[in-house]
Amino acid sequence: MSLAAAAVAAATTTTPPALAAVETRGFLSPTGVEIAFLLVGLVTFGAAIVTVTTRQLVHAALWLVVALGGLAVEYLLLTAEFIAWVQVLIYVGSVVVLLLFGLMLTKxxxxxxxxADSGNRWAALTVAVAAAAALVWVVVDAFRTTWIDLDGPAAGSTKATGESLFQNWVLPFEALSVLLLTALVGAIVLSRKTKTESSSPSVNSRGATGSSSSVPDSRNHPIGRKGQAEQEGAR
Amino acid sequence: MAEPVPPTPTRSRIPGSGLAKGLAVTLRTMTRKTVTEQYPDAQPELPPRTRGVIGLFEENCTVCMLCARECPDWCIYIDSHKETVPPVAPGGRERSRNVLDRFAIDFALCMYCGICIEVCPFDALFWSPEFEYAETDIHELTHERDKLREWMWTVPAPPALDPSAEEPKELAAARKTAEKLATAETEQAAQPEKSEPTKPTDPPKPTKPTEPTEPTKPTDPADSTKPTKRATTQEGDS
Amino acid sequence: MNDALDVALRLLLVFVVFLTFPLIIGQTEHKVMAHMQGRLGPMYAGGFHGWAQLIADGVKFAQKEDVVPAGADRRIFQLAPAVALLPYLLVLLAIPIGPGEGAVGEVIDAGIFFVLAVMGVGVLGSLMAGWASANKFSLLGGLRTAAQLLAYELPMLLTAASVAMAAGTVSLPGILDAFEWWWLPWQIVGAIVFFVAGLAELQRPPFDMPVADSEIIFGAYTEYTGLRFALFLLAEYAGIVVLCGLTTVLFLGGWHGPWGADGLGWVWTLLKTAVLAFVVIWLRVTYPRLREDQLQKLSWTLLVPLSLTQIALTGIVKVVIQ
Incomplete structure (x- = not known):
């Protein structure tokens, strides 16, 4: 049911995809889900290629949306509903918006x-192909014999993901969050440092107005003032 | 930092009470009756002194041209000619008087200042609250004397005086002369009444020009001042 | 066959809701806003108190010429309204209005995440429109949209997470199944933060800097006319439906009500949604537009700390009662 739900929600098709029998395990006798998986994969791949080859910056960002969305659909087809929606939420909803924000700021x-072309195109291609090969090899080697049972309870449901994350993978999870926190603190430290250097003459005025929190942000430097408020908040 | 500061700083003690007050204002307004006037469906209730259109009481006009001269944007057109009137008494000199040929107000130019009505010494111009005289052709907005007379019938009666208000000056003057005359008549009953003009004794009615239907004027006491004034002044004039 | 029919019926129903509810809210806004300002609002279209005003508006929009500016990026310009509108249609699928499987378009396991993720995608439409219009006011509007989204996505997510913690599930029907009446005071701060952040994400007044008509002449929608503009407007009102429905489901207990038999749960959901929609209109009439820096300050210094506090409170209570 959840698979049907996801597929319906994702593609808004009126007919639920046929839940094929899982006995026939092989690439030569594809089921409906496998065909869909392959097609979406092709679309995702194509969008990714266009993303890195197009000369129009904002188009590249929008093609990235297509690629990330295609990835989310792939997660859905692998019954990993939670991961799929988080993918949409974080990458499409926030990262791409941030990207577009930056692109708009830079006109x-x-x-x-x-x-928009890089001089070291071939080096980049080499690195990309090498990374892709390594990833494909690792994933194929690790999950070659793993099959997802579509008829049983969803293997990637929120409950399953949560249990796996907080029972088997707690340590990596916490390590990652510490890493992210470090990055956050580092970013704040870096931005503070450059800020105090650039705006050292206005320290006095800032001290005068910044002492009381009820005073609304100063009119002349809203962005700088806001940034400072945020940093203090984060600190 | 985490202290809940309302987005708009308020002077009140409770944070956010200003926001709540704003919500209360809009909600209260919603429960009240709206002020919208549904004009084409319902006619507006205009005050009696509304400056809608100017009506002309032609009989009072002496073609003195004051209105046309005072008009700031020159929107009043007056044409007239002189006529001679036979002498009142045999052997007297014949008099001349002005006869109105054309009186027109171009409402495309008029700015509704009301100066013409203020300056008219004979009370020939009046405000009317009628306002629905839009035209598709701008030339139609020049209202000739017949149309101005039509507007005259829409002039409402002036608002009644306060119960204890002072009598209008014209009425008081007219009555004083009437009383003086009456006492003089009773004292010198033998004397003939030839030399004394009888006009002031009966102020409005006889001197009133005979007009088809006079809507409100004669009934209202305050309004009867105008013909009185006209009668007295005209007497001195001619 | 029966399955397919069932799915088709549900989709049709959701589609009808998607087309009618925003219009109802729009008409309500016309009238409520007018009366809050001492006016009458539309009175002619349709005869009775102007009930058909929005239909007349739609006809007018459909008659207008579809203009694409010469310097615009044609394809993105034309695609943007669809990107802005469709996510709300998808979100409506996941909002349950009554108990049981029959009263929700589609039961989604990670419902909260689905809903918030797809709502975030809708903002992409405004960004695309703002950039592709080749108009500096549109670009400014797009920038403001992006900044606003980044600022308000966080408190929205945090408060939604608080409810998910309380219920122990991220599925919307699951949250409603677990709902108890005392969640209302328990989650009230979260509810307010969620509602305010949602308003900001929809760019509704008083958070309508991205479309501020008096400053940047409707922001990202400056260059739009006709049907595409109508689609943007429809997206805004569909967004109100979605936001009010979500707040109802997450914080106000959806179909739970003090009275009413089991069959009348959907009435409660609709009633609460309607009341919230009224509040949305009410806020619009009452408050002036925030300045851009005030907006950012409100989010980062008030809403985010409040939502973090709410999460902490939820966690403490959850641990205590177990």
């Missing part, structure tokens, strides 16, 4: 940007 032009 990304409509149309082709002639300087």
């Amino acid at each position: 990304a032009p409509i149309g082709r940007s002639p300087d």
Whole structure:
């Protein structure tokens, strides 16, 4: 049921995909889900290629949305509903929005940007292919014989994911969160340092107005003041 | 830092009470009757002194041209000619008087200042609250004397005086002369009444020009001042 | 066959709700806003108190020419309204209005995440429109939209997580099944934060800097006319439906009510949603637009700490009662 739900929600098709029997395990006798998986994978791959080859910056960001969305659909087809929605939430909803925000701030032009090409295209291609090969090899080697039972309870449901995350993988999880926290603190430290250097003459005025929290942000430097407030909040 | 500061700083003690007050204001307004006037469906109730359109009481006009001269945007057009009137008494000199040929107000130019009505010494111009005279052709907005007379019938009666208010000056003057005359008549009953003009004794009615239907004027006491004034002034004039 | 029919019926129902509810809310906004300002609002269209005003508006929009500015990025410009509108249609699928499987478009295991994720995608439509219009006001509107989304996504997620913690599930029907009346005072701070953040994410007044018509002439929608503009407007009102429905489901107990038999749960859901929609309109009429820096300050210094406090409170109570 959950698979049907996800597929219906994702593709808004009126007919639920046929839940194929899982006995026939092989690439040569594909089921409906496997065909869908392959097709979505192709779309995702194509979108990813366009993302890195297009000369239009904002188009690249929007193709990235397609690629990330396709990835989410793949997660759905693998019954990992929770991961799929988190993927949409974090990557499409926040990361791409941040990306677009940056592109708009830098006045990304409509149309082709002639300087959107990198000089070390071949080196980048080599690195990308090497990384892809390594990942594919690792994943294939690790999960070659693993099959997801579509008829039983969803293997990637929120409950299953949570239990696995907080029972078997607590230590990596916590290590990762500490890493992220470090990155956060590091970013704040870096931004504070450059800020105090650049705006050292205005320390006095800031001290005068910043002492009382009820005073609304100063009119002349809303962004700098806001940044400071955020940093204090984060600290 | 984490102290809940309302987004808009309020002077009140409870944070957010200003926000609540704002909500209360809008909610209260919602429960009240709206102020919208559904004009084409329902006619507005205009005060009696509304400056809608200007009506002309032609009989009072002496073609003195004051209104046309005082008009700031020159929207009043007056044409007239002189006529001679036969002498009142045989052997007297014949008099001349102005006869109105054209009186028009161009409401496309008029700015509704009301100066013409203020300056008219003979009370020939009046405000009317009628306002629905839009036209598709701007030339139609020049109202000739017949149309201005039509507006005259829409002039409402002036608001009644306060119960204890002072009598209007014209009425008081007219009555004083009437009383003086009456006492003089009773004292010198033998004397003939030839030399004394009888006009002031009966102020409005006889001197009133005979007009088809006079809506409100004669009934109202305050309004009867105007013909009185006209009668007295005209007498001195001619 | 029966399955397919069932799915088709549900989709049709959700679609009808999607098309009618925003119009009802829009008409209510016309009238409520007018009366709160001492006016009458539309009175002519349709005869009785202007009930057909929005239908007339739709007809008008459909007649207008579909203009794409010469310097615009045509395809993205034309695609943007669909991107803005469709996510809300998807979200409506997941909102349960009554108990049981029959009263929800589709039961989704990670319902909260689905709903919040898809709502976030809707903002992409505004960003695309703002960038592709080749208009500096639109670009400013797009920038403001992005900044606002980044600021308010966090408190929204945190408060939703608080409810999920309380219920022990992230499925929307699951949360409602676990609901008790005393969650209301327990989660009240979270509810307010969620509602306010949702308003900001929908760019509703008083958080409508991205579309501030008096400053940046409707922001990202400046260059839009006709049906595409109507789609953006529809997206805004569909967003109100979704936000009010979600707040009802997450914080106000959805179909639970003090009275009413089991069959009348959907009435409670609709009633609570309608009351919240009224509050949305009420807030719009009452408060002036926040300034951009005030908006950011409100989120980072008030809403985020409050939602963190709410999560802490939820965790403490959860541990204590177990």
